[in-house]
Amino acid sequence: xxxxxxxxxxxLVTRFGNHTIHDGLDLDVRKGEIxxxxxxxxxxxxxxxxxxxxxxxxxxxxxxxxxxxVRDTGVADYRRLRRRWGxxxxxxxxxxxxxxxxxxxxxxxxxxxxxxxxxxxxxxIKVRMVGLPENALQKMPSELSGGxxxxxxxxxxxxxDPEIVFLDEPTAGLDPIGAAEFDALTAQLRxxxxxxxFLVTHDLDTLHAICDRIAVLAEGRVLAxxxxxxxxxxxxxxxxxxxxxxxxxxxxxxxEAS
Amino acid sequence: MxxxxxxLRDQKTPPQITLSEGVLALKGDLLISTIESLDLxxxxxxxxxxxxxxxxxxxxxxxVVTLERRLQRAGVSPVITGANASQLDMISTLxxxxxxxxxxxxxxxxxxxxxxNIGRATVSAMQTALSMVAFLGRVVATIVGLIxxxxxxxxxxxxxxxxQVGLSAVPIVALMAFLIGVVLAFQGAAQLxxxxxxxxxxxxxxxxxxxxLGILLTAIIVAGRSGSAFTAAIGxxxxxxxxxxxxxLGIDPIEVLVAPRVIALIVMLPVLGVIANFxxxxxxxxxxxxxxxxxxxxxxxxxxxxxxxxxxxxxMIKAPFFALIxxxxxxxxxxxVGGDTESLxxxxxxxVVVTIFLVITADAMFSIFFSIVGV
Numbered sequence: 001x002x003x004x005x006x007x008x009x010x011x012l013v014t015r016f017g018n019h020t021i022h023d024g025l026d027l028d029v030r031k032g033e034i035x036x037x038x039x040x041x042x043x044x045x046x047x048x049x050x051x052x053x054x055x056x057x058x059x060x061x062x063x064x065x066x067x068x069x070v071r072d073t074g075v076a077d078y079r080r081l082r083r084r085w086g087x088x089x090x091x092x093x094x095x096x097x098x099x100x101x102x103x104x105x106x107x108x109x110x111x112x113x114x115x116x117x118x119x120x121x122x123x124x125i126k127v128r129m130v131g132l133p134e135n136a137l138q139k140m141p142s143e144l145s146g147g148x149x150x151x152x153x154x155x156x157x158x159x160x161d162p163e164i165v166f167l168d169e170p171t172a173g174l175d176p177i178g179a180a181e182f183d184a185l186t187a188q189l190r191x192x193x194x195x196x197x198f199l200v201t202h203d204l205d206t207l208h209a210i211c212d213r214i215a216v217l218a219e220g221r222v223l224a225x226x227x228x229x230x231x232x233x234x235x236x237x238x239x240x241x242x243x244x245x246x247x248x249x250x251x252x253x254x255x256e257a258s
Numbered sequence: 259m260x261x262x263x264x265x266l267r268d269q270k271t272p273p274q275i276t277l278s279e280g281v282l283a284l285k286g287d288l289l290i291s292t293i294e295s296l297d298l299x300x301x302x303x304x305x306x307x308x309x310x311x312x313x314x315x316x317x318x319x320x321x322v323v324t325l326e327r328r329l330q331r332a333g334v335s336p337v338i339t340g341a342n343a344s345q346l347d348m349i350s351t352l353x354x355x356x357x358x359x360x361x362x363x364x365x366x367x368x369x370x371x372x373x374x375n376i377g378r379a380t381v382s383a384m385q386t387a388l389s390m391v392a393f394l395g396r397v398v399a400t401i402v403g404l405i406x407x408x409x410x411x412x413x414x415x416x417x418x419x420x421x422q423v424g425l426s427a428v429p430i431v432a433l434m435a436f437l438i439g440v441v442l443a444f445q446g447a448a449q450l451x452x453x454x455x456x457x458x459x460x461x462x463x464x465x466x467x468x469x470x471l472g473i474l475l476t477a478i479i480v481a482g483r484s485g486s487a488f489t490a491a492i493g494x495x496x497x498x499x500x501x502x503x504x505x506x507l508g509i510d511p512i513e514v515l516v517a518p519r520v521i522a523l524i525v526m527l528p529v530l531g532v533i534a535n536f537x538x539x540x541x542x543x544x545x546x547x548x549x550x551x552x553x554x555x556x557x558x559x560x561x562x563x564x565x566x567x568x569x570x571x572x573x574m575i576k577a578p579f580f581a582l583i584x585x586x587x588x589x590x591x592x593x594x595v596g597g598d599t600e601s602l603x604x605x606x607x608x609x610v611v612v613t614i615f616l617v618i619t620a621d622a623m624f625s626i627f628f629s630i631v632g633v
Contacts, residue, residue, distance in 0.1 A: 096598040112291050121324075121356075122290070122317055128355035129316075142598035161290055161315035192351045193316065194344065 004067060006031040006164065006196050007052060012061035014047055021047050023220030025061070029164075034190060034197040036207045039217030040238065045200045046090075048217065049166050052198070053087055054078065065164070083111050086162040090169045092153030094141040100127060100152045101137040107159045126155040131185055147178040151185070158189065164196045171203045183209045204243075204251040216242070271312055277303050282325065282336070285310035288318030298324050301332045309340025319345070319352040393590045394582075397520055400512045415518035416525075423484040423519075424526030428533060430483070431476050435534035438471055439463060439541025447549045456550045460560040463542035468569040472534040473527075474621055477580035480527060481613040485588035488519055489609040492592025493602045501593070511593075520585035527581035528574055535573065568633045576624050580617050587613045 005028035012025040021044035029035050037045050050056040052063055054070045063070045068081055086107075094103045104123040108114055114122075127137055130151040141149055150170060157165050170186065171179035187210045190197055199211065207214055208228060215225040216239055224234045231243050242248065273286035273296050282303040288296070288311055298321055306325060311318070322338065329336045338349065367375075404411050446462045492515055495501055504511050539561070546552040591609035595602050 097600045108290070114290075114294055118294060122320060124357055125316065125320055125352060125355050128357070129351065134357060140598070142596060142601075161317065192344075192348055 003031060005029055006066060007198065008062075008064045009048075009052065010062045012048070012051060012063065013059045014044065014051055014056065015059045020220060022051075022058070022061075025217075025221045027215055027222050027225070029196060029198060030213075031163075031196055032190075032194065033212040034186070034199060034210050036211035036214045037198070037200045037217060038202065038207065038214060038242065043217045044220075045217055046168055049087075049168055049198065049200050053085065053166060054082075079111075083160055084162055085164040085166065086157030086160065087166045088150070088153045088157040088168065088170065090172065091146065092141070092149035094149060094152055094156070096141050099138050099140055100132070100144070100155075103141070103152060104155045104159050107156065111160060123155075123159070126159055127152070129158075129189065130155040131181065147174050147182070150174070150182065154185070154189075158193065158195075161193065162195070164198060166198045166200075168200045169202065170199065171201065171206050176205075179203060179205065180209070186210055204248050208251050273311075275300065281305045281307050283307040283310060284322070287311075287313040288321060289313055289315050290317035293317045293321050296321055298328065300325060300328065303329060304334045304336055306336050306338045307340045308338065308345060311340075311345070314345050314348065316348060316352065319348040320356065322349055323352045323356055390586070390590050393593070394586050396512055397516055397586060397589070400510070400517050401521065404513070404517060410513070412514065412518050415514070416522050419519050419522035420526050422487070423480060423522055424529060427480060427483055427526075427530060431479055431530050431534050432537040434475060434479060435467070435472055435537035436541035438475060439467060439538035439543075440545045442466060442471075442538075443542040443545035444549060447546070451550070456546075457552060457556070457560060459542070459546050459550060459552065460557055461564055463539065463546070464561055464565040465569055467538035467542065468535055468565070469572050470621070472538050473531040473573045473577050473580065474617070476530045476534045477527065477577075477584065477617045478614055480523070480530065480581075481584045481588075481617060482610055484523065485584045485613045486606050486610050488585070488588030489592040489595075489606045490602065492516075492589055493595030493605060496593060496595045497597065497599070497602060516585075516589040519589060520582065523581040523585040524578050527584070528577035531573060531577045535570070572624075572628055572633060576621065579620055579624075583616045583620060584613050587616065 007027070007029035009025060009027040012022045012027075013020070014022045025048070027048075037048065039045050047056065051058050052065065052070065054063075057071065065081060066084060068077065070078075070081070073081060094100070095106065098106065101120065101123050104126050105119045108119050108122065124134065124137060128134065132148060132151050132155070136144065136148060136152070141152070144152060154165075154167075154170070157167075167186070171182050174182060183206050186197060186199070189195060190210075199206070201207065211228070213225055213227060214231055216223040216231070216234070216236075218236070218238050223236055224231065224239060226234075228243075231239060234240070234243075271286040273284065273288050273292050275296055275298075276283050276285070277300065280303050282300055282305065284296075284307065286292075306322060308314075308322070326336055326338070338346070341349065442463050443459055446459045447456065450456050450458055450462070492501075495515070501511050501515075504514065543552075543554055543557045546557055547554060588609050591605045591612070595605055
């Protein structure tokens with residue numbers, strides 16, 4: 001384990017007014033793993049994601065990605081850093097005035113100097129890779145279902161072959177079949193593209209199915225990290241309730257049956 | 259990849275392609291940012307050698323598969339050598355996901371398509387006009403229903419909208435009308451002075467402001483201010499499914515959202531019109547005094563003796579109709595908003611343009627009507 005973590009968060013403090021969300025949060029993400037971030041509503045899972053990708057300025061603490069500080073970098077460095085990760089927001093956050101193809105091409109258009117033909121070819125491949133039919137390319141986001149929007153958002157996130165993808169609640173609002181497909185897609189793309197996946201989720205099935213490690217957020221910090229098996233051993237009421245509640249048992253049974 | 263390689267990923271070896279003895283050798287870092295410098299238009303070779311390749315991403319795999327297909331079309335099936343397991347995995351993923359042939363091109367528009375588009379646009383414009391009339395009917399029916407059962411009237415909402423569309427608009431409407439009065443007096447004076455008929459500037463100002471400009475410009479300002487706000491507010495509610503929620507709860511959105519806005523406008527637009535008239539006349543009076551030396555007393559006397567009260571009446575009769583147009587179009591366009599944010603912006607601007615167009619059209623029709631009935 002000599003390899004340094006790909007994402008390292010130390011002593012993170014974030015506040016909204018007087019309300020402290022994170023109070024001295026530490027977290028390491030290793031290269032190539034799928035880490036699932038869980039926590040109750042309002043424990044700052046999405047806020048953590050936003051802080052790591054630099055959308056939000058923390059009150060204190062240090063966040064490094066690829067060994068570089070996210071906050072205190074110059075414009076050019078941050079731009080270079082940003083190219084190495086992709087973010088999929090809840091519900092895809094596709095640009096509503098652009099077609100799916102233009103959405104996937106958008107990062108290539110901004111960051112690289114590619115010919116339109118190459119861009120179109122690569123966009124078509126990315127859209128196929130996330131399991132969308134080819135006729136989805138010309139559709140507008142408003143014409144897509146929720147699951148398809150998420151897939152298109154994923155295609156945009158991996159448009160530049162990032163090393164890390166951040167997924168914010170990727171399976172929320174999907175039916176169980178769609179959610180399972182999305183999990184399989186995440187795992188498959190991690191394998192083929194060698195991604196590190198930072199996954200914010202509530203979905204116990206996702207945690208069982210694809211996450212290598214789980215980090216539990218509570219009381220403003222990371223309460224525990226480890227595999228699913230280790231989570232079941234953690235002696236904390238919230239963790240116990242979360243991982244041993246009726247829904248968790250159902251997910252576990254499902255996992256054992258498959 | 260170890261830590262230092264992780265940090266040094268930016269230092270890339272440019273990719274190269276060389277052909278010797280049937281072997282197409284790829285060298286360097288093949289990445290999405292460098293792939294375009296690679297010349298893929300190769301037509302000879304039966305082996306693709308990847309042993310000299312450094313970094314490799316999906317764009318690189320795309321290049322390899324493109325190369326492979328190009329050679330296949332030239333009649334050879336190339337062998338890929340020197341690739342490691344993950345590269346082969348990526349290449350086979352790409353083979354499955356890469357569409358055959360070139361990227362699909364959008365079909366070109368023929369003259370028939372263009373004609374068809376014109377036809378479709380015409381039909382949809384007529385359908386929109388029809389549904390707007392239907393909407394007008396429903397709103398009028400709802401308002402009549404409210405008058406018959408006054409307990410259902412939402413007093414608070416009406417007063418709130420009266421403040422929004424009326425009271426808050428007073429400063430801008432008054433200032434606009436004052437300036438129009440100033441401009442009319444100034445321009446009129448320059449012409450009338452040539453005939454020594456300066457004092458007729460009073461008639462000029464009074465008739466144009468009271469009859470036309472006061473209420474017309476007020477309506478245009480209110481359309482830009484409140485009509486667009488109606489569209490945006492109702493459109494946002496439509497987007498967030500609030501309107502559907504109301505319907506499921508048995509609340510009629512027309513009664514709750516549209517009627518109070520339209521009633522508030524019908525009450526407040528004439529009031530704003532009167533304020534605009536006063537401000538316009540005042541502006542004209544000030545400018546006549548400064549520019550032509552027509553004393554305020556003279557202005558007032560001339561105004562009272564020479565201006566028929568019907569000029570004021572004509573302007574005021576138009577006000578509720580303009581208010582109805584602004585309210586109906588603003589709310590109607592808001593109800594048309596679909597699921598996407600773009601339609602909200604598009605319909606808000608449509609709402610203002612359509613409202614102003616209809617207000618001016620109605621004004622022209624009123625002119626014809628009043629000239630026929632002779633007032």
